[in-house]
Amino acid sequence: MARPPRYDVSRFLDAAVELAAAAGPSAVTMAAVAKAVGAPSGSVYHRFPGRPALLAEVWLRTVEGFQEGWFAALGSGGGDPRAAARAAAVHVVAWSRTHPREAALLLYGAADFAEADWPAASAGRAAAGHRRVGEAVAGLCAALGAEAGPAADRVALAVIDMPLTIVRRQLRRGQELPAHAEELAGESALLLLGAGPGNR
Amino acid sequence: MARPPRYDVSRFLDAAVELAAAAGPSAVTMAAVAKAVGAPSGSVYHRFPGRPALLAEVWLRTVEGFQEGWFAALGSGGGDPRAAARAAAVHVVAWSRTHPREAALLLYGAADFAEADWPAASAGRAAAGHRRVGEAVAGLCAALGAEAGPAADRVALAVIDMPLTIVRRQLRRGQELPAHAEELAGESALLLLGAGPGNR
DNA sequence: GGCGTTTTAGAGGGGCCTCTCTCTTTAATT
């Protein structure tokens, strides 16, 4: 019925990830992606209505791929919220180890991927993911017995931001992560959460 | 002997900081800086030989301004390395509170400011600053009695990266920092350093 | 085989940015 696509959509996104990891989101230009894939620029515009849509897709695919495993890790504690938090923190590092280029993207923010110009559908996906993470953090927060106020900051810090910080320097430079990074992330998460149940 | 400058160099750098904080380093173009100051583009090139030199100066002035107070805080412990570490971590947050736009720059890396294209003098300044920080961390490390190997990572995490992470989200969005951010940074630093003297 | 649909293919306009170049202005020195 129709000509089969010569280039898969994921090939464009993969190339975009590589460009962004190597030289930042601003290096992800329509021309650069097309060149990296070996396709004419028209083919890029056939799949993405514009640069903001491409950037949104790159960001969302990466973030959602990351969150998938992160939610699984958070639910793997067997009822113990401490164990779940530790698993989530460790997962951040482990995923970064196996997906170094995509993890390098997470070190930027959605704002660096032209979030303000995203199409509505992409903005909705981002909001949904953000909401899911917020709910998970709140749930963990409640399971730990802390009041939901200032402690939510600390919980998010322990299971997301802190592990990312541990791997930040290496990811930025494209270096291998140290062997004990997972352990450090898990241990630090427990430290941050364990300093007192009603911490402030 | 000569015509006095109408625009101070710092005005160009201030404008560049504002642009970078608002829309990322890629928004710092020669044309944008000139327009923000109200000067013709030629005046920008009178002061900076090119865009990489301008970006280098923006980055280095910001980083060195930050480090100045950070070194002071680190030396203020009165001999107690724990207190010094806490003061350094608190300083990161406090400085971010008083310099939100410049702190937003630190969340990026030198690589995002075209570090690869910097003139030699700028690269040297960056290396010197980096070395000073490394020595300070190593000294703190020794004072804490830990072996210099993997613990250096953890010390750097406690007194630099972790505090920056605490303020990251708010700085990115231009929001006010929460009132207890300094406390959280200091407390977290002590937690990270206090889990055991020969930690691994 | 002709047809319709999807995709490839790439040329080209318009815009922004970097950088160069020339000319003018300004003020201290002679």
Added chain:
DNA sequence: AATTAAAGAGAGAGGCCCCTCTAAAACGCC
């Protein structure tokens, strides 16, 4: 007052990028 050096001022070339537009190619179906 003439000179000189620094700086202002802005036009314009060249390049890259975003995006549009037209034409051709490849496949399944009637």
